[in-house]
Amino acid sequence: MAPKKVFAGARLRALRAQHSLTQAELATRLDISASYVNQLESNQRPLTASVMVALAQSFNLDLSSLTSDASDRLVVDLREALADPVFGDAVPNLQELKTVATSAPDVARAVLALYGAYRKTTETLAGMDAALARDPQSNVQTAYEEVRDFFHYADNYIDPLDRAAENLADALGEIGPDRLRRLIQHCAERHNMRVVLAAPTHGDRMTEFDRNSRELWINAHLEPSSQFFQIAAVLCGLEQAALLESLLDAAAFQAPEARPIARMGLANYFAGALQMPYRAFLDAAAQYRFDIEELARVFGASLEQVAHRLSTMQRPRERGVPFFFARVDAAGTITKRHSATALQFARFGGACPLWNVHQAFEAHGQIIRQLAETPDGKQYLCLAWSHEKRLGGYRGVTRRYAYALGCEITHAGKLIYADDLDLTKAPFDPIGISCRICERRNCPQRSVPPLAAGISVPPDRRSVVPYEIG
Structure with missing residues (x-):
C-alpha cells in the first residue's frame, strides 16, 4: 500500500x-x-x-x-451539520469537506458556530426550548457547548497544566495509599488550608471552600478517590491561578458563562493529571496492558477517572494509545465525550443504539466488550460498564451512568481485553455516529431517517423500519 x-x-x-x-x-x-x-x-x-x-x-x-490527521473531527462535525435540509442539494462531498477541514480549519469552525446558532434560534422559534428561553440563564447550554469544543479541538490535552500537575505529583512523592494524607498535608503547609471531612449539610454538596477561614469542607461520603480529586481541583485554583487565566484568555470565549465553566473544567483536568501523573500513568498502562481495574487500584482512582485519563494521553513525543471515552446517562444522553480517535460523537442527538454502552446498564458490575465497525470502515474494540454514584445513605443522592472506552482495532493487541478475541475472524457489529447522518440503509434500530437521503414508503410491503432509504 x-x-x-x-x-x-x-x-x-x-x-x-x-x-x-x-x-x-x-x-x-x-x-x-x-x-x-x-x-x-x-x-x-x-x-x-x-x-x-x-x-x-x-x-x-x-x-x-x-x-496525524487532526482534521477528522472537523470533517465529522461538518458532515453532520451540512446534512441538514436547510442546505438543500448544495451539500459538499466527503473530499470537499476534507479539503476545507485541512486547508481552512478556521472557516470550518466558523460554519459550525453559525450552524449551532441557527439550530438554537430555529428551535427557540419552534417552541422546542420555550422553557429554556423563559429562563434568564438560557445561554448556559451554549456556554457548555463552547467549552466542550475548547477541549475537543485541543485533543483533550492541556500541556502546561498537565506538566504542572506532574511536577506537583513528583513533589508529593511515591504513588500509593498514603497520597491523600500527603495532599492534605501539602494544603496545610503550603496554603494554610485546613481540609475537613464531614457529613453534608446539603444532600448533593461535594465540596465548599471558605477563602476567609481557609477551610475546605469535603463530603465524607465521597470515595477516597473522589476526595483526592476534589481537593486537587481546589488546589489548582490556588497554585495555578496565573496559568488558568492565561489559558482562559487565549480561549477567547464568547458566552459570559463559558469562562467559569472552563475554569472548572481545567481545574478538573489538573486534578486528574495530579492523581495520575503522565509518565507514571503511561508506563503503568503499558505494564498492566490497559487493565483499567488494575490502573484504578495502583493510582487510587475510579474506573471513570482512569478511562477519562486514558483519553488525554496526547503529549507530543510521548503519545499513548488513542482512546475515545464517553459517559452516558440512563436516558441515553452523552454527558461526557472525548476522543483521540477517528470516531467522533454526534454534536446533536443521542448515540447509536447498537453501541454496547447502552447494554452496560443491564450488565451492572461487568466490563463488556464489543467489536464494532463504523460506516467509514474503521473498526474498534469497545469496552463498556455501568456504575452508581452515591452520596450518603438510603435517602442519599444516587446517579447512574454507563461508560464507554475504546480504541481502533490496530491498537487492540496492546489491551488485555483482546487476548481471547480472534480479531481477524470475529464479526464486527455495525454502529454509527448518529441516525441523523448514518449511511447504513438496513439498520433495524434506526430512529430517524438520515437527513442527507430521501425515503420512500412502499404501500405493499412493511419492514421493521417503516420506510426505505434512497
Whole structure:
C-alpha cells in the first residue's frame, strides 16, 4: 500500500505565523525555495520526509503532530451539520469537506458556530426550548457547548497544566495509599488550608471552600478517590491561578458563562493529571496492558477517572494509545465525550443504539466488550460498564451512568481485553455516529431517517423500519 500523503498547509501557515516568519524566511530555515513553501501552504504539494524532518529539527516539533490527521473531527462535525435540509442539494462531498477541514480549519469552525446558532434560534422559534428561553440563564447550554469544543479541538490535552500537575505529583512523592494524607498535608503547609471531612449539610454538596477561614469542607461520603480529586481541583485554583487565566484568555470565549465553566473544567483536568501523573500513568498502562481495574487500584482512582485519563494521553513525543471515552446517562444522553480517535460523537442527538454502552446498564458490575465497525470502515474494540454514584445513605443522592472506552482495532493487541478475541475472524457489529447522518440503509434500530437521503414508503410491503432509504 502506498504511504499516505501528508498535506499540512494550515498547520504550516499557523507555525509560520506563530514565529512571525515570512515564506522566504521559512524557506531559508528549511533549505527549500520560497515557491515550494507557497505550494506546501496551499496544499498543492504534500510534505516530504525531508521537509518534515527539517520542520521537526528547526521548531522542535513532534513528527506525529505533522502526520496525524487532526482534521477528522472537523470533517465529522461538518458532515453532520451540512446534512441538514436547510442546505438543500448544495451539500459538499466527503473530499470537499476534507479539503476545507485541512486547508481552512478556521472557516470550518466558523460554519459550525453559525450552524449551532441557527439550530438554537430555529428551535427557540419552534417552541422546542420555550422553557429554556423563559429562563434568564438560557445561554448556559451554549456556554457548555463552547467549552466542550475548547477541549475537543485541543485533543483533550492541556500541556502546561498537565506538566504542572506532574511536577506537583513528583513533589508529593511515591504513588500509593498514603497520597491523600500527603495532599492534605501539602494544603496545610503550603496554603494554610485546613481540609475537613464531614457529613453534608446539603444532600448533593461535594465540596465548599471558605477563602476567609481557609477551610475546605469535603463530603465524607465521597470515595477516597473522589476526595483526592476534589481537593486537587481546589488546589489548582490556588497554585495555578496565573496559568488558568492565561489559558482562559487565549480561549477567547464568547458566552459570559463559558469562562467559569472552563475554569472548572481545567481545574478538573489538573486534578486528574495530579492523581495520575503522565509518565507514571503511561508506563503503568503499558505494564498492566490497559487493565483499567488494575490502573484504578495502583493510582487510587475510579474506573471513570482512569478511562477519562486514558483519553488525554496526547503529549507530543510521548503519545499513548488513542482512546475515545464517553459517559452516558440512563436516558441515553452523552454527558461526557472525548476522543483521540477517528470516531467522533454526534454534536446533536443521542448515540447509536447498537453501541454496547447502552447494554452496560443491564450488565451492572461487568466490563463488556464489543467489536464494532463504523460506516467509514474503521473498526474498534469497545469496552463498556455501568456504575452508581452515591452520596450518603438510603435517602442519599444516587446517579447512574454507563461508560464507554475504546480504541481502533490496530491498537487492540496492546489491551488485555483482546487476548481471547480472534480479531481477524470475529464479526464486527455495525454502529454509527448518529441516525441523523448514518449511511447504513438496513439498520433495524434506526430512529430517524438520515437527513442527507430521501425515503420512500412502499404501500405493499412493511419492514421493521417503516420506510426505505434512497
